[in-house]
Amino acid sequence: xxxxANVTIKELIEKSIEINEKFDWVKNLDxxxxxxxxxxxxxxxxxxxxxxxxxxxxxxxxxxxxFNKEMKKKKPNISKEVFEVGxxxxxxxxxxxxxxxxxxxxYEIVKVYKPKKSYSVYEYKIDGFKDxxxxxxxxxxxGDPQNKLIKVDKxxxxxxxxxxxxxxxxxxxxxxxxxxxxxxxxxxxxxMDVPKMLGQFxxxxxxxxxxxxxxxxxxxxxxxxxGKDDE
Numbered sequence: 001x002x003x004x005a006n007v008t009i010k011e012l013i014e015k016s017i018e019i020n021e022k023f024d025w026v027k028n029l030d031x032x033x034x035x036x037x038x039x040x041x042x043x044x045x046x047x048x049x050x051x052x053x054x055x056x057x058x059x060x061x062x063x064x065x066x067f068n069k070e071m072k073k074k075k076p077n078i079s080k081e082v083f084e085v086g087x088x089x090x091x092x093x094x095x096x097x098x099x100x101x102x103x104x105x106x107y108e109i110v111k112v113y114k115p116k117k118s119y120s121v122y123e124y125k126i127d128g129f130k131d132x133x134x135x136x137x138x139x140x141x142x143g144d145p146q147n148k149l150i151k152v153d154k155x156x157x158x159x160x161x162x163x164x165x166x167x168x169x170x171x172x173x174x175x176x177x178x179x180x181x182x183x184x185x186x187x188x189x190x191x192m193d194v195p196k197m198l199g200q201f202x203x204x205x206x207x208x209x210x211x212x213x214x215x216x217x218x219x220x221x222x223x224x225x226x227g228k229d230d231e
Contacts, residue, residue, distance in 0.1 A: 008036060044069050081122050083109045088141040089126065091133070101193070102139050109138075157194060160201045163187070163209075163224050170209060170222060172198075 012032050013025045025032070037048045044051070044066035054062035083089065087109045090102040111125040113132060123132040161173040161182060170187040190198045201207070208225045 005036075009033070012036065041066075081112060081114070082135050083112065083122075083124050083138065083140065085109055085112060089124075089138040090141065091126065092137040092139070106141055157197065160190075160197065163207060163226060165222055165224065168222050170224070 009032065012035070016023045016025060016028075016032070040047055046054075046062065046066050050062065051066060053059075054066075088106050089109060091105070091107060092101060093103045107126040107128065109124050110127050113123040113125070115121055115123075121134055123134055124138060125132055126138070156177045158175040158177040161175060164171045164173055164184055166184065171184040172187055172190055173182050174185045174190075175182050187198070205227055206225070207227075210223055210225070211220050212223050213220045
């Protein structure tokens with residue numbers, strides 16, 4: 001909740017500076033916060049100040065109405081038990097050299113931890129590990145594998161060729177081992193899959209990304225600096 005509030009405040013500051021470049025956001029921070037606290041929440045229909053006042057006055061009608069609206073919205077997202085004891089899963093293990101993100105090994109769920117609070121999530125213990133794992137860290141195996149090690153197709157990067165801007169998004173042209181054809185891969189994916197390789201390539205070639213704003217149309221486009229060439 002705090003991180004989300006910080007994002008909202010940051011967006012409001014950015015918009016204020018776009019409207020007025022001389023806007024002193026530090027001096028006017030209290031006004032911006034007051035604006036947020038008096039803005040109607042898109043889900044509950046009440047402002048934060050109205051909720052705070054209802055809480056102080058113990059106005060159960062307003063509090064219950066706001067709570068019911070929020071729970072109705074959040075209900076589909078409340079944590080559910082997706083694995084059971086005995087289920088076979090792969091563990092999330094991204095590689096710095098390949099596109100593989102799931103383990104070759106297959107593990108068994110040996111314990112399920114039910115969340116103590118509605119906004120918490122289920123956690124799972126797998127055989128051979130002391131740590132608990134969340135849903136997004138495990139991949140369920142459908143069917144009964146013949147052995148505990150099942151091959152997963154691997155694609156290993158041979159080299160990064162160059163950055164490419166396409167539809168205002170950053171990609172890299174990538175050469176794969178064993179393949180002549182190159183592909184365009186989103187930079188954000190490479191940052192997760194091969195962060196070391198990507199970092200070394202960008203430092204070696206002095207690659208820097210920036211945003212260019214058209215003063216007339218106010219449109220922004222992503223660009224990059226690659227060595228001596230400005231793309």
